Amino acid sequence: xxxxxxxxxxxxxxxxxxxxxxxxxxxxxxxxxxxxxxxxxxxxxxxxxxxxxxxxxxxxxxxxxxxxxxxxxxxxxxxxxxxxxxxxxxxxxxxxxxxxxxxxxxxxxxxxxxxxxxxxxxxxxxxxxxxxxxxxxxxxxxxxxxxxxxxxxxxxxxxxxxxxxxxxxxxxxxxxxxxxxxxxxxxxxxxxxxxxxxxxxxxxxxxxxxxxxxxxxxxxxxxxxxxxxxxxxxxxxxxxxxxxxxxxxxxxxxxxxxxxxxxxxxx
Ligand code: ARG
Numbered sequence: 001x002x003x004x005x006x007x008x009x010x011x012x013x014x015x016x017x018x019x020x021x022x023x024x025x026x027x028x029x030x031x032x033x034x035x036x037x038x039x040x041x042x043x044x045x046x047x048x049x050x051x052x053x054x055x056x057x058x059x060x061x062x063x064x065x066x067x068x069x070x071x072x073x074x075x076x077x078x079x080x081x082x083x084x085x086x087x088x089x090x091x092x093x094x095x096x097x098x099x100x101x102x103x104x105x106x107x108x109x110x111x112x113x114x115x116x117x118x119x120x121x122x123x124x125x126x127x128x129x130x131x132x133x134x135x136x137x138x139x140x141x142x143x144x145x146x147x148x149x150x151x152x153x154x155x156x157x158x159x160x161x162x163x164x165x166x167x168x169x170x171x172x173x174x175x176x177x178x179x180x181x182x183x184x185x186x187x188x189x190x191x192x193x194x195x196x197x198x199x200x201x202x203x204x205x206x207x208x209x210x211x212x213x214x215x216x217x218x219x220x221x222x223x224x225x226x227x228x229x230x231x232x233x234x235x236x237x238x239x240x241x242x243x244x245x246x247x248x249x250x251x252x253x254x255x256x257x258x259x260x261x262x263x264x265x266x267x
Contacts, residue, residue, distance in 0.1 A: 044081045044238070046072050047088035047102035051179040054204045054262050055108040058087055067262040068106040071125065072229065074254045075245030090156060090179065094119075097230060103238045108198055110158045110225040120235065121228030122242045125255070128225045130162050131199040132217040133187065133206075140194060143219035149173055152183030152192035158225055159196040166221070184209075198225070200263070 048068065050058035056066040064085050076083035088096045088105075096102045097119065110128065111121045134140045140149070143166050153160040155176035163174055175192050177183040183195045184205055195202070202216055229246075231239045249255045 042080075042082055044072075044076050044079075044083045044104065044241075045102045046083055046085045047093045047096040047105045048085060048107045049090040049093055049179065050087040051181050052108050052198075052201055055200065056106075067126075067258060068108060070258045070261075071246075071249070071255065072104075072106045074249045074258065075229075075242055078245040078248040078254075079241045081241065081245075090154060094156075097232050100232065103231065103235070104242060105230040107230075108200070108227050109230050110198075111228040112158065112161075115230070118233055119230045120233050120239050121230055122239060122246055124226030124228055125246060126200075126227040128198045128200060128227060129218070130159055130196055130222040130225075131202040132219065133184070133195045133197070133202045133214055134193065134217060135187075135190075136213055136215050138193065138215070141217060143196075143217075143221055146173070146194055149193035150175055150191070152177060152186055152195040154178070154180045154183060154197065157197070159198070162222060163196055187214075 048056045048064065050056045050064045050066075052066075054066055055068045056064060058064045064087060069085055072085065073083050086096075086102065088102065090107070093102075093105045093107055093109075097105050108126070108128070109115070109121075111124060115121075132140065132143065132146070140146055143162070146163075147167060150173045151163050152175045153163055155178065157180075159180075160174070160176060164171065167173065175183070175186070177186070180195075180197050180201060183192065183197070186192045187195045188209065199216075206214060206216060229242050231242070246255075
């Protein structure tokens with residue numbers, strides 16, 4: 001009937017209006033929230049491979065801590081930013097910066113010519129060198145002596161690069177690990193004869209490994225490295241803030257305090 005048809009029409013209008021209102025409310029609420037890959041001007045999303053003590057570490061699912069973390073927190077604070085640090089792993093860190101999942105990476109990252117093709121780096125904030133870690137009774141005293149031996153490195157790091165440079169990219173003794181603690185663990189149980197990694201990390205492990213069981217070796221071929229905070233190439237906005245914050249904390253003594261806490265001479 002006509003009345004039924006009219007009622008039906010009215011019903012449709014009610015449903016349509018309710019639907020429209022719901023859509024409006026949802027967009028209004030959702031509008032304030034940023035999706036994972038968008039950046040929010042006041043939040044600095046930072047990725048790290050939190051398995052590189054004392055620069056970055058995480059016990060279980062606990063807080064990520066370390067020298068780098070305190071540095072980036074201080075930088076953010078100096079710039080009035082809120083910092084959110086997440087563990088991405090090492091390979092994952094480069095991917096996360098690429099995809100915009102994070103705004104920056106801090107992870108004892110050496111500034112290299114190769115990396116500079118794809119990323120921009122802050123001013124250098126830390127000097128490092130490679131260091132070889134071997135059992136105390138090892139006959140190794142130079143990098144060259146590692147020829148024919150099994151060498152553990154973290155894949156995609158400058159530690160791997162120096163070994164590849166010395167023995168060739170396809171050297172069969174090279175053992176690549178996803179993280180450096182994995183390589184150290186295998187050294188401890190004798191699955192590799194040496195580990196090559198950044199001096200700060202190797203020296204930190206020396207304090208934790210059984211006393212007198214390991215020694216470190218420098219090699220003349222190891223070149224000085226500088227760590228930088230990494231952003232996607234062209235992300236000037238974030239890089240400028242990071243450099244500005246870094247300068248501030250270097251000038252006001254905050255950086256030195258953090259440095260002292262992690263690398264100062266123990267009394
Ligand atoms: N400095 C070395 C590099 O850039 C090793 C850094 C590894 N960092 C880490 N958090 N796992 O290749």
